[in-house]
Amino acid sequence: MIYHAKQFNLSGLKGISDQTLELHFKLYEGYVKESNKLQEKISDFIQDGELDQEEVPAYSELKRRLGFEYNGMVLHEYYFGNLKKHGGGEPNRNSLFLKAAESSFGRYEIWKTDFVGVGAMRGVGWAICYEDPQSGRISNHWISLHENGNVAGFNPILVMDVWEHAFLLDYKPAERSKYIEAFFSNIDWSATDARVHGQMR
Ligand SMILES: [Fe+2]
Numbered sequence: 527m528i529y530h531a532k533q534f535n536l537s538g539l540k541g542i543s544d545q546t547l548e549l550h551f552k553l554y555e556g557y558v559k560e561s562n563k564l565q566e567k568i569s570d571f572i573q574d575g576e577l578d579q580e581e582v583p584a585y586s587e588l589k590r591r592l593g594f595e596y597n598g599m600v601l602h603e604y605y606f607g608n609l610k611k612h613g614g615g616e617p618n619r620n621s622l623f624l625k626a627a628e629s630s631f632g633r634y635e636i637w638k639t640d641f642v643g644v645g646a647m648r649g650v651g652w653a654i655c656y657e658d659p660q661s662g663r664i665s666n667h668w669i670s671l672h673e674n675g676n677v678a679g680f681n682p683i684l685v686m687d688v689w690e691h692a693f694l695l696d697y698k699p700a701e702r703s704k705y706i707e708a709f710f711s712n713i714d715w716s717a718t719d720a721r722v723h724g725q726m727r
Pocket residue numbers: 550553602687689691692
């Protein structure tokens with residue numbers, strides 16, 4: 527299976543420059559490329575129907591790296607997919623996301639406080655709001671790098687990249703909170719709504 531980089535029609539955001547987006551699209555394409563390369567190498571190891579003992583260390587390393595590259599690819603697709611020009615504001619009254627936030631956190635503002643709090647955590651990673659498809663509840667989680675902390679079986683609803691490459695051209699490293707504010711002023715709430723209840727990203 528070959529993965530193809532998606533094209534995102536994204537520019538003119540508030541507080542996140544086109545230059546940042548261009549750099550970020552290139553990084554995303556790198557994850558797609560590496561995922562394909564790793565899949566191909568892994569496939570070479572197993573083509574003969576057995577994994578020889580001397581192949582195990584190299585095979586294991588490729589499999590570990592696949593978790594990094596693959597999640598890097600997928601999370602960036604969610605991230606770009608929940609931003610749009612003229613986005614932002616608050617989700618509208620009938621939004622499925624808003625209903626999920628209110629039933630899980632009481633109020634939207636409490637959900638937002640938690641999500642922003644996760645995004646401001648020290649370290650390299652992501653803030654992700656997931657929906658538990660069993661209960662419909664949403665919860666916010668910190669993901670280290672791209673692969674540590676994802677909750678098995680949960681659906682990503684709102685995905686925010688807080689690696690420094692996501693904002694370093696626009697803000698200083700210590701100004702992550704300004705970037706988070708900018709992220710919120712560009713959210714495509716219709717995209718998050720479409721993800722609630724297991725719908726397609
Ligand atoms: Fe990124």
